[in-house]
Amino acid sequence: MNVESWITVEETPALAAQATALIDARLARLTDAxxxxxxxxxxxxxxxxxxxxxxxAQPKPVEPAPGAAPTAVEIHLPEIDPAIDLPAAALAAxxxxxxxxxx
Numbered sequence: 001m002n003v004e005s006w007i008t009v010e011e012t013p014a015l016a017a018q019a020t021a022l023i024d025a026r027l028a029r030l031t032d033a034x035x036x037x038x039x040x041x042x043x044x045x046x047x048x049x050x051x052x053x054x055x056x057a058q059p060k061p062v063e064p065a066p067g068a069a070p071t072a073v074e075i076h077l078p079e080i081d082p083a084i085d086l087p088a089a090a091l092a093a094x095x096x097x098x099x100x101x102x103x
Contacts, residue, residue: 007015027035 024035027038030038
């Protein structure tokens with residue numbers, strides 16, 4: 001990918017040296033080890049490809065203990081008034097404030 005720049009190839013080393021000197025002057029308060037760590041992080045950032053980082057592995061679902069029966073879930077819905085002219089599914093969905101409890 002071509003990038004348009006006002007900096008010529010011949011100017012690049014001198015400008016890079018000048019920028020490095022200015023940054024080093026600002027980093028003078030740091031120890032040598034801290035300055036080295038700073039520049040290592042800059043090099044790492046600019047040398048890292050622009051790909052999305054690998055996603056962490058998804059946790060595996062917990063398997064029930066051998067011989068254990070799965071827990072049942074009981075859902076209680078309110079009675080639907082047949083006088084109301086709405087589909088039963090819509091009424092049940094609208095009234096889904098019912099309790100859900102594990103048995």
